[in-house]
Amino acid sequence: MTQREVSGGVPGAVGLRRTLGVFDAVVIGLGAMVGAGVFAVLGPAAEAAGPGLLLGLGVAAVVAYCNALASARLAARFPASGGTYVYGRERLGEFWGYLAGWAFVVGKTASCAAMALTVGTYAWPEHAHAVAVAAVLGLTAVNYVGVRKSLWLTRGIVAVVLVVLAGVVGVCLGADGSGTSGADGGLFDVGLPDGGIGGVLQAAGLLFFAFAGYARVATLGEEVRDPARTIPRAVPLALGIVLCVYAAVAVAALSVLGADGLAEASAPLADAVRAAGAPGLVPVVRVGAAVAALGSLLALILGVSRTTLAMARDRHLPGALAAVHPRFRVPYRAELAVGAVVAVLVATVDVRGAIGFSSFGVLVYYAVANAAAWTLSSAPLARVGPVVGLVGCVTLAFALPGASVVAGAAVLAVGVAAYGVRKGVAGRRPPA
Numbered sequence: 001m002t003q004r005e006v007s008g009g010v011p012g013a014v015g016l017r018r019t020l021g022v023f024d025a026v027v028i029g030l031g032a033m034v035g036a037g038v039f040a041v042l043g044p045a046a047e048a049a050g051p052g053l054l055l056g057l058g059v060a061a062v063v064a065y066c067n068a069l070a071s072a073r074l075a076a077r078f079p080a081s082g083g084t085y086v087y088g089r090e091r092l093g094e095f096w097g098y099l100a101g102w103a104f105v106v107g108k109t110a111s112c113a114a115m116a117l118t119v120g121t122y123a124w125p126e127h128a129h130a131v132a133v134a135a136v137l138g139l140t141a142v143n144y145v146g147v148r149k150s151l152w153l154t155r156g157i158v159a160v161v162l163v164v165l166a167g168v169v170g171v172c173l174g175a176d177g178s179g180t181s182g183a184d185g186g187l188f189d190v191g192l193p194d195g196g197i198g199g200v201l202q203a204a205g206l207l208f209f210a211f212a213g214y215a216r217v218a219t220l221g222e223e224v225r226d227p228a229r230t231i232p233r234a235v236p237l238a239l240g241i242v243l244c245v246y247a248a249v250a251v252a253a254l255s256v257l258g259a260d261g262l263a264e265a266s267a268p269l270a271d272a273v274r275a276a277g278a279p280g281l282v283p284v285v286r287v288g289a290a291v292a293a294l295g296s297l298l299a300l301i302l303g304v305s306r307t308t309l310a311m312a313r314d315r316h317l318p319g320a321l322a323a324v325h326p327r328f329r330v331p332y333r334a335e336l337a338v339g340a341v342v343a344v345l346v347a348t349v350d351v352r353g354a355i356g357f358s359s360f361g362v363l364v365y366y367a368v369a370n371a372a373a374w375t376l377s378s379a380p381l382a383r384v385g386p387v388v389g390l391v392g393c394v395t396l397a398f399a400l401p402g403a404s405v406v407a408g409a410a411v412l413a414v415g416v417a418a419y420g421v422r423k424g425v426a427g428r429r430p431p432a
Contacts, residue, residue, distance in 0.1 A: 020224045022234050024151055025217045029238030031154035032213025032299035034161050038249045038269060039289040040118050041210045044352050047263035049203030056203030057250055061243050063204070063396060064211035066389030067366040068239045070373035071214070072232040077376070079227030082310025083303070084369040089314075091372035095419065100368035101311045102415035107361020107408075108304045109338065111209070112136070113345040114354035115300060118293035121351070122267070122286045132346040139298045140339030143305065145328050157295035164288030165249055167281060168269050172252035175276035201399035208396055209359045210246065212366075213299060214239045301338055308334040316419070356404030357411075363397035364412065 020028070042053075049056040074087040085104065089097025119135045120128030142153060217224070217234050224230045253262055253272045265271040269289065273281040309331035312321035325332040370389035377383065398405060 018223055018225050020151070020230070022230050022237075025224055025230055025234035026238045026241070027155050027158055028151065028299055028302070029214045029217045029234065030158045030241060031295035032303070033211060033238070033242040034158065034165075034213075034245065034292055034295065038165060038210070038246060039122070039292055040114065040351065041207055041355060042250060042253060042262060042268050043265055044263075044355065045203040045206045046259050046268075048206060049199050050259045050263070052200040053203060053254065053259055053262070054247075054250060056200045057207055057246060059200065059204035059392075060207040060211060060396070063366075063389060063392035064208060064214070064239060064243075065236070066385045066392065067369060068214050068235045069385050070366075070370045070389055072235040073373055073376060074369065075217070075231040075235070076228040079224065079231070080310070082307050084365050084372065085307050085310050087372040088368045091375045092368070094314075096368050096371070098311070098316050098419050099412070099416065100365050101307055101316065102419075103361040103364040103368075103412060104307050105304055105311070106411050106415070107358045107365065108300055108307075109341060109345065110349070110354045110358040110361070111212075112297055112300045112304065112338070112342040113349045114351050114358065115293045115297040116342060116346045117349070117351050117354075119290050119297065120346075122293065123290040129347055133343050135294060135297060136301075136339055136343045136346065139294065139301055140335055142298065143301055143335050144325075144330065144332055154295055154298055157291050157298070161288055161292040161295065162245070164284060164292075165245060165269075168273055168285060169248050169252040171273050171278045171281060172256045172276045175256055175278075198399060201396060202401065205359050205363065205396035205400040206355060207246075208363060209355050211239065211242065212359075212362045213242075213296065301335065301342070304338045305331050305334040308338060316422070353403065353407075356401050357407050360397050360400055360404050360408030361412070363393045364408075367393040367397070 045056055046053050071083070071087075074084070074091075078086050078090055080086050082101065083104065085097050085101030087097070088100040113132075116132035116136050117128060120131035124131045214235050217231055217238065249269070253268055256272050256275045257265060257268070261271070261275070262268055267286070267289070270282045270285045273279070273285055308317060308321055309324075311317045312319055312334065321334045321337055322331070323333045324330065367390055370386040370393065374383050374386040374390070397408075400408075
């Protein structure tokens with residue numbers, strides 16, 4: 001094993017421990033994706049797409065699949081923490097790696113805040129912000145003591161959520177009149193919204209937020225056993241499972257609420273089981289939603305801290321954040337910093353706005369990933385996926401709500417300016 005594999009290229013540094021197999025990596029990907037999608041995104045996506053919701057889900061899935069293939073190929077080639085930050089740096093140059101890393105950190109930090117608030121909203125609506133802060137602090141502590149502890153918690157969360165979602169699908173599809181609410185934009189009233197294809201693309205951009213968790217497998221590349229084999233298998237497998245789950249849940253919710261009802265619902269799946277004639281399941285769904293969001297938040301903190309670690313190693317972020325705990329072998333300072341920032345954010349952000357902002361940043365991140373994957377082979381067929389993924393990411397990013405695009409572009413511009421200042425200062429230093 002090379003020094004770079006052990007410690008990310010930092011001479012004498014303590015490296016992360018490789019403990020994750022294929023099943024473990026799939027579970028981490030599922031934990032990151034399931035909580036974000038079905039409980040937080042279906043409502044705003046239905047508002048944007050109307051009867052075109054399932055079309056939007058299909059578009060998001062195609063772009064996510066292209067991104068997943070690109071990420072898997074790159075992660076197998078560069079099995080170090082940092083994901084596309086590392087891939088962009090190695091294949092496209094330092095600036096593009098930095099841009100990807102900055103987009104990921106700010107976008108996924110917003111995702112952390114959105115998931116923490118989702119926990120609070122479902123678990124204890126009257127004290128949502130306090131519960132959200134407690135969730136962030138508690139999961140930061142779990143991550144601090146090692147990725148294996150985080151993995152066991154994620155396994156339990158994924159199991160609970162999948163059981164709850166199976167119950168929702170069964171109840172909704174078994175309800176009287178299921179799938180017949182066409183007058184209200186129901187299951188069989190599929191078409192374009194009033195905004196035309198733009199509404200479908202906006203919904204796809206929002207729904208992409210729900211698929212982006214498969215990146216967690218790649219960002220943990222330095223903690224995966226045999227990454228050249230494990231990551232290319234785990235990423236598409238996790239994505240495929242989640243796509244099947246999302247499609248089933250979306251069809252079930254549409255069958256009883258219709259697109260209009262789904263768009264207006266504050267808690268879509270709870271409203272769906274109530275409309276299906278099973279109000280006794282509403283508390284179960286609320287608990288499932290809180291647990292799902294906890295799983296997503298757990299995996300998000302893992303991913304953001306690892307990208308922060310990689311950027312700190314290259315001094316794009318404060319070098320102190322590159323420290324690895326000598327006992328637990330985790331980037332503990334990065335994890336503490338991420339937890340502190342998210343805890344502050346949950347007191348000020350709006351969930352739907354955070355989703356749009358996060359989607360913009362993550363789509364930029366994957367645009368860089370596809371561009372990097374395009375350089376891996378000159379074979380025309382090998383470049384089809386990266387081209388589709390790159391065009392798809394750019395298109396969906398600028399199809400998002402205007403406020404999300406403006407805010408996302410502004411924050412990226414701040415990052416680019418900081419990079420320019422840093423390079424300028426470094427260029428003026430006398431040689432050692």
